[in-house]
Amino acid sequence: MTMANAFGAADFARLSEEEQAMIARRERVLGPAYRLFYERPVHFVRGEGVWLYDSHGQAYLDAYNNVASVGHGNPKVLDAISRQAATLNTHTRYLHDGILTYAESLTATCPAELSQAMFTCTGSEANDLAVRIARSYTGGTGIIVTSHAYHGVTSTVAEFSPSLGPSVDLGVHVRTVAAANPNLPADAIEADFAQGVEAAIADLKRHGLKPAMLIVDTIFSSDGVIAEPPGFLKSAVAAIREAGGIFVADEVQPGFGRTGDAMWGFLRHGIVPDLVTIGKPMGNGYPMAGLIARPEIIADFGRNARYFNTFGGNPVAAAAGQAVLDVISEQGLIANARTVGTYLREKLAEYVNRSPLIASVRGAGLFIGMDIVEDGKPSAQAAARIVNGLRERHVLISASGPQANVLKIRPPLVFSRANADTFIDALHAALADMS
Numbered sequence: 001m002t003m004a005n006a007f008g009a010a011d012f013a014r015l016s017e018e019e020q021a022m023i024a025r026r027e028r029v030l031g032p033a034y035r036l037f038y039e040r041p042v043h044f045v046r047g048e049g050v051w052l053y054d055s056h057g058q059a060y061l062d063a064y065n066n067v068a069s070v071g072h073g074n075p076k077v078l079d080a081i082s083r084q085a086a087t088l089n090t091h092t093r094y095l096h097d098g099i100l101t102y103a104e105s106l107t108a109t110c111p112a113e114l115s116q117a118m119f120t121c122t123g124s125e126a127n128d129l130a131v132r133i134a135r136s137y138t139g140g141t142g143i144i145v146t147s148h149a150y151h152g153v154t155s156t157v158a159e160f161s162p163s164l165g166p167s168v169d170l171g172v173h174v175r176t177v178a179a180a181n182p183n184l185p186a187d188a189i190e191a192d193f194a195q196g197v198e199a200a201i202a203d204l205k206r207h208g209l210k211p212a213m214l215i216v217d218t219i220f221s222s223d224g225v226i227a228e229p230p231g232f233l234k235s236a237v238a239a240i241r242e243a244g245g246i247f248v249a250d251e252v253q254p255g256f257g258r259t260g261d262a263m264w265g266f267l268r269h270g271i272v273p274d275l276v277t278i279g280k281p282m283g284n285g286y287p288m289a290g291l292i293a294r295p296e297i298i299a300d301f302g303r304n305a306r307y308f309n310t311f312g313g314n315p316v317a318a319a320a321g322q323a324v325l326d327v328i329s330e331q332g333l334i335a336n337a338r339t340v341g342t343y344l345r346e347k348l349a350e351y352v353n354r355s356p357l358i359a360s361v362r363g364a365g366l367f368i369g370m371d372i373v374e375d376g377k378p379s380a381q382a383a384a385r386i387v388n389g390l391r392e393r394h395v396l397i398s399a400s401g402p403q404a405n406v407l408k409i410r411p412p413l414v415f416s417r418a419n420a421d422t423f424i425d426a427l428h429a430a431l432a433d434m435s
């Protein structure tokens, strides 16, 4: 047994025999590229609402998984998927009402300019398609991303996902800019971020590369969760357009109501992107993703390159997506993300004074980032201890950010105030253990 995945011998020895055997099987059959969460991995067999249940029937509070955003095992989504799967599941080259109704519902959540939708199975594919469209529309190749961005796994998209680390080369046509700096005064953040984008544009041009697109995760998830102040993306968007490129909002993380103020993260910035890429919670676990576009941006691409995706946008995907939109609206989940998110953020902010480990709390709606420090410096180690401490108390989160010291709290949107209290109690106990 190699224990190739991030386990030390001591951690491995703490696992049950069953867990050790499953890890060995994973390594044998899935190979070395996969990673497990937590020093003591969890083996889930069932989910319901905000709860995941392990193989011993123990419940864990899910404060991490944004895919099951309308709740694990949501009955309305399950019903829609199973009815449609039992009726018809083909592809997008036949007439079918489901995809049309869904595309109409989806584009209706956007400003009028964003009126057309195309479907894929993953966010990576959506961003890959965005690159092809951006290149076709602008005639350029240059791509600007934030310095710790993640946009996906295809070879094209991995080339502009610097958070994959130094072993994954960036493309020669890719420039990185520092993410918006949350430590600057609020009125300086917009100009500072835009200056970075302008410098990247200038550098592309100096190397003979025409800019094609600026792509930004509008809540900067992997850059450490940066949501404030709303509107700070405006000047950067103006700069890329001025240079002949387009602006792509990657809404895979903030989209579908997570930020608590609107359906989409870009709306809180008061901008209308040229393309919007979406995924993750779109089918509540059914693999679906895609993009929403201004028609003029995809017109040439559509004429010159036909588009087909075997599974993307099939009738079952459309049914899943429609059910997700319906549940978000019927259950008022955007407002829930706002009220519960604000409540949780306020409770967490009390720990900035109470614990020397917690330097700040940021976020919007139910996407919260907390900076963890030791002796005033970012500490990935302390963040990992909190993440694992919470896991031992059956609460799930993770850490991210360029220095892996930002706790990422991103529960399903059906998270309640009582769930937030449970979370705070567990955090309190985990911190007490560390002091």
Ligand code: PMP
Pocket: 121, 122, 123, 124, 125, 127, 150, 151, 152, 153, 217, 221, 250, 252, 253, 279, 280, 289
């Ligand atoms: N963009 C962002 C911002 C993401 O967080 C992710 C996934 N973590 C992706 C794109 C890629 O999505 P997928 O894993 O569905 O390919």
